[in-house]
Amino acid sequence: MTAAEMLVVGTTTQQYVYVASRTYKFRMNEILIIEDESLGFPRGEVLETSSFNKFIPPATENGFLVDREVITRLQEIGFDLQREEVNVARVRLLEELPWPVRTGVRVRRPLFEEVEGYLLRARPGKGWVVGIIKGTEELAGQMPEELRGLAPVIDRQGQLRQDAGVPFILGYREMSQYPHVGVFGGSGSGKSYGLRVLLEEVMQQRLPAVVFDPHYEMDFATPTGVVGIDRADFRDRFRIFHLGRETGVDFSSLRTPEVVKLLQGAGRDFSEAMTNAVEAIHKRGMDCDYFEKLLEKILAFLEGRSENKEEEERLLQYKSLSASTIRGILWRFQSLRRTGLFTGDVAPVETALRQRQVAVIRGSVRVLQLFASYLLNYLYQKRRDYMDRRQAGEEGDYFPPFLVVTDEAHNFAPVGAEINAPARSIIREIAQEGRKYGVFLVLATQRPRLLDETVTAQLNTKFIFRTVRHSDISVIQEETDITKEEAGRLPYLPSGDAFVSSAFFGRTVAIRVRAAFTSPPHTTNPFDEMEEKLQSEEEIVLEVAREGGWFPLQPGGVNPLAEAVGERLGRPVSYDEMVTMLDRLVAKGKLVREESPFGAAYNLVEEGETR
Template sequence: MQVVGITTQQEVYVASRERKFRINEILVVEDPALNFPRGEVVETMSYNRLIPMGTDKSLVDSQVIQALQQIGYDIGSDEINLAKVRLYEEAPHPIGTGCSVRLPDFEEVRDLLVTTAPDEGMLLGEIRGTESLAESLSEDLRDQVVLMEQGDLRRQQGVPFVFDVKAMQQYPHVGIFGGSGSGKSFGLRVMLEELMKLRIPTLVFDPHFEMDFSERVPELADRGPSFAERFISVQIGQHVGISFSDLTTRDITELLGASGGHLTDSMANVVQTLHRRKDSFTSFSDRLNNLIQAMEEGKEGLKRQLNKPDLTPTDAARVNDMLRLLDEYGSLPLSSVKGIHWRLNRLEKAGLFHHDIRAIERGMEQGKLVVVQGSTWILQVFATYVIGALYRKRREYKDARMNGEEGRFFPPFVIVTDEAHNFAPKAVDSPAKSILKEIAQEGRKYGVFLFLATQRPTLLDETITAQLNTKFVFRTVRGTDIATLREETDLTAEEGKRLPYLRSGDTFVSSAVFGRTIFIRIRCAYTRSPHLANPFDELKQMAGERDEKMLKTISGLLPLFDTDLVQTVAHVNRECGCQWDVTRLKQELDRLAGEGRLKKVETPFATRYDKC
């Protein structure tokens, strides 16, 4: 392998007759004057005598062709393999044309590929283009990951990619970007497994109900720890919620704003006016409800109620309370009071005020991964409160230590969410966005970090995107998203062109930790998603089970005449849990007969269904 053509301080062209180059592989240029610079193959091509050498602006131009001829290549008959190599460090002067190029040993490039030991970092996959380093790989890095290729499991063939989680102290926060089917959610699952392996407290917001780590992949049962005891899953309204009496007026304003859009100044004023410290949900809700009724009845209407002869003492006390509320708060707009009451009831019906966050706090203190599940809108509301509450606990502890006080320990932790653009949208106010922006900008000082995944990086708040020092970029097709990623990372023009064609599970890692972009394949996850089953297989399975149950139900009634269907449909509905009428039952019997599972006989008087 030799350097050919015009060289610069950043890039060289390398040619070879015998060896085809691999994209992203590392080469060493034997130029002693520059201390043997190292570079990465960013573009590669092969030419032979059947393909004419053009002089367009592709990888090969006229200067490269001329250089090939001068050093002995037969352009007309040789197959020539060419590679554009980008140097890792800019050279002080151009590399000499004609210098030999060779493959390195692992120890020569270890500092470029591995920054921490596998048991100290997140073991996420295999670095593409490092297959030639496998033989010289150190023992601690051999056989660390298993990958999925073309539907089959295979062992590691190159250098494992180990993300140094401790480096987040200096380069915080991670973004995971990719379109549908790109492997983004799969990659996020692998990252969560690694966080559990390291016992890093993690809070995950799961709008898709897929982050369950109970079921292991049988073929990988011997790899990784048991995750069943390292995570807990809680649902909003069933296991966790918000203790209303612990909320401040500001907390309630933010929660109500998250539940149905931004609050108007008038609605915010209603909350500030009516809420009292240590209010329970019942006391605050009753105050709103009584004020609404008082404003609708009016002072005269309430006084008429007091004059009723059959008025009980309890009702009289309630009417007097409504009169007092009307005198004190009657100037508030009725529509705003009703709006606050409606939003409050919406949150209560979702179960948000039925529990507290102690289960989450306990899981975090035990170093577990806590998965919070719920619909997208209720997750946004809940995240506004719980992220702020946990962040304040961690911040208060760190601030106390800085002031020489003891403080109650709360561990550093990671916040993870899929569909992050719903929590922190660009150019749109969102209650959760303010706390996420604060953590993105200041969380590093307190040991709180973000892992944010989204299909649409263009829709994610720009301030937050700019603070994501490591970005995993999976297959992305939309031009606007590619342009955003190009602006936010050091992806080259060649890598940007490859983004729409990446295989599922392949990703570019643009990281300040490494100082450059690395192309990797995510390892196979040790656990399975509950949504892994193909929906069409599920449809076929359920239809088959339904047919078998129906045939078993009517087997004792055969032969069956269509004059008997009224009695039969009641029996089928009771045994099979259906809600069919006679017409539907006859359609199902005709279908089964058409499939050869029943015999249908037409007679002059009736239709008979019997066993085949």
Template sequence: MILGKVIGRSSTIQFKFLVEGNAKKFQYLQVLHEDNYVLAQIVEIERDIDRTVASCNILGYKDEQNILRPLRTAFEPGIEILNAEDDFIKKILDLEESKNSAYLGVLEGRDKLKVYLDLNKLLTKHVCILAKSGAGKSYTAGVLIEEILDRNIPILIIDPHGEYTSLKYPNAEDKENLVRFGIEAKNYIDQVQEYGLNAKHLKLSNQNLSPSELIHMLPSKLSSTQMGVLYSALNSLGKEINFDEIIQQLEMEEGNAKWTLINIIEYIKKLDIFSDYSTEMNELVKQNKVSIINLKGIPPEVQEVIVYKLTYDLFEARKKEEIPPFFLIVEEAHNFLPERSFGEAKSSKILRQVASEGRKFGLGMCIISQRPSRLDKSVISQASTQLISRITNPNDLKSLSSSLEGLTSETEREIKNIPVGTVMVVGLTDLPVFVDVRPRKTKHGGGAVNILDVEKVEEKEFIESKEDFEEKNNLLPLIKPKIDLNDLKVMHGSSKIKTELIPCSLLVIKDFRLLFDLTNGQIINNIEDASGEKLTAVAIDNLTSQQKNILKVAINLNEFKAADLLSESGAQFSEVYDITNILTGKGLFIKINDEYKLNDKIGWLSKLKELSFLGKIEFSDLSYDKILEKNYDIQKIKEYLSNFIDIDDEKECYLVKYSP
């Protein structure tokens, strides 16, 4: 369809035409020029009394090698301007679907022209999602997460507001739009693992912390005097950092500066986020899994510490190829990676390092923020793709203009008017592309050949490195005996040594761990021969919640008086007296004069700490003859034990057993 003809002065990058048909701002055009069709775009339309004139930018044409080229000569006046066909736009903008592309939505005003983003480029060269509050940042991020999960790529989300748990549930409210965009509702409940105050607890490693790292993580800034006292205390201790030992050592130091330090260390200890039994990095980053770190309800200064330590440990694990390539998403990134003029967050340095070096190690990053002016500008500029929705704050707009290439004054003005549901994609082509974002499947809670060749190699890096990792690293969570296979072969001559894997579950309690053999229900206390103690469960279904509470207190005491139960339980005297008599009558307590003790049939619960497992799970590959069959359900074991002890975490693993 002819829209008009070129008028006035034109250049190799811009021209104007007299509009004869219907034309809209940002409409795509095609113009025949020297035997090639050229793609152009309307950037402004002006109308006076007798005519309408459209100002246009030229994107270029594809040569015989399918490389986008700029014009060398300007359009002649009088050349016809046509409405661009969908296939032509798709060809010039490289919107073709491929194996590793992500379906973002449709080109604005072109419902049949789907827009696909190259995942290799997104994952290796980072992406920013920027918009004012309520303009659809998290929604767009959710679309990207769905596309990435569908390709089995591990994701870890830093989620300050708990917005991403809705990935567990299908989109049941937007059926008409789902049909329009050609997709189906879906849930990712089997792929989502949430960590947080009201979910699975995240435990950060306190192993091998250096004095400087510990000081960096303290939520308060120390004076030079306090710094000296803390260094003195830490240097008096060994390499292993233990908060109780630090406090004891500080108490021995001279001067009043130690008391503030003790309060700070006590505060960190009470947060209960550091542990000798930390959450494994292999647990957080798994193929076809998304780990959501829900920071809702956690003080901002502690959030910074968590993001710093977690990102640092993940980056180190990725460098050593202990975990597969993965995608890190940081919501409200201006809080964790602020522009330097707004101060430094605890997490700033490590996130900058990931932004600059992550692509070399297969760690992609998505930065999401509603305040671009408060976000580190170097990180915005390092991202190869920006997805921008409506922004109205003048400081934020100015920040974008200074950070991004290709933003014209026209597009900068247009950012203020982007409707909800539309995103401006910067980095897909030389000029921004406006895309109507597809509905979520889940619920919403340079031109030279050499440069292009290098870019293509880099873009393959993430997907290929992920696949290489999968081929090389068929890792199992294993607990191995101290005597290895070679030692056994020497001891037993050349006889065949059978390797069996015993399915186990490691339950993490506050200050100890229990290793359960799921073939026989034993708590393993000797990993050399996989032996342990078989414990008998006592029926407690007929106990009231108050009776269970008193029983739980009694288990922690083992031997006690009624007054002990009264002070520890917080219950009323008459209630404690009655329940003590009832539990004695049921044979759970044994009364000796004015004291009580647990009956042997339930007394084992007070001795669980004696069966604590002190080893560790190692992820490695292993040739084995057989995996034994599970006969016990760990969820039922947890459900029973939870009546008496607080279980923080559970880790599936295999105990390696060698048999001559």
């Protein structure tokens, strides 16, 4: 056996083999070709790697990769485990074999053409270039021109790298077969970044989309400006709407059941009696003011506070309603109005979709949910009407297919019937039937366990980012074809790495999401922000103490200085905090601490000594 040669050293099932090499260090997720002619040269993907020698016995390797049988085989083939190091990989075959691979068969790394079919399921221009496939670095060097430069990635050192792997392209035309995308992962795992990349692709293809943006982060106007990324002018491809300002629900257009639905969403325990009362009182066409005044008048009448006989006559029809019911409706209605939900209408959002733009809707999660239930019903109906009319051979107002994208999806469609969630039913409906009409979901959540199961089951393509919580990992295992090893890696994935489990690919693919072409509005990391704040406070301490001629600062001066600093900062500063600040300045070399008989004294560093 030559040094770099790879050999099959054991088979577990018809799906897994062990491959060993003296010098070749296997890479996670790389594809290998097993030179077993009788089986048609099957391909496999490296799932686990390990190196061992007599000092590092295999049994202590994490997860115990190699079993007795493999060790015996290695020895039979001529490895001297007492004297040399061996690299071993556990390899999952990409197709099921009729019989197991023979031990001792040679293994080699493939050429790009040999595995292209496994890696590329859609051509560029026909899908979303989401990132690169991990373990394909070497193959990327052999890629044809059309695949180059598509998916730059930022590596773990923060370096931008071109062609670091074969692009991972999700064919969007295939979405009609495999609609709906899930994006799962813990906080900071790369979900929002991934959604940004997906939406950049959506904009590049000019697909209409409506995006609910509770974190105010989906703005695509600012190119990252990183060298090598210059495809970022999306300014005419998206529009931002603030709920209660540029868009909202036009109350006077609502039908009574829609009013009931919104009121139900406004608070818990909306009673049967309240529903009946709204049905008796509301007529389509009433505007907000009119409806609110009417409720107030009815309440006054029921409480015997009416002032006007004539009006009382007109209100008689409501005499069987109870005052507490009306009160319940009234406060719900008023709290809805206060959110701004009834300011503006959905026309600008509809126009944006017709213009094939991405409509980003901002607001708090709670109000967004209410709005989503209304807006999605409205837009879905438009699209359905168009399709149904076309089916019937009629001409009609064209309304395009569109995507619905949201973060915090577990808030919009939570599991558990007892949770009041106004948007859940329409999201469920789209999950189950949207495909027929070309309406697709992209749902991101850090808590897949809390997402409605009916919806989760319909997400045919799942991006799974770093996930630590056990209950979420088990949902992911139930809902995808991810292996035990892959699930075991989930808590350790770096931000931006993901497994993609897709009916479209037919296997789980490990990817790194590409560098975004645009950056979110506030990129300050909370820790950087904290550090900045700390530094500015320290500057203030130095300034106040210098200006006031406090140095050298004797122990007795600490309290008065704390007071002076507190005045400047606009908050009280305690003795202990003052000492902590001074000590930090000492640690940073900006002050020196001198012990004196009366305690520690602080002084400025001599000129020239300052670091």
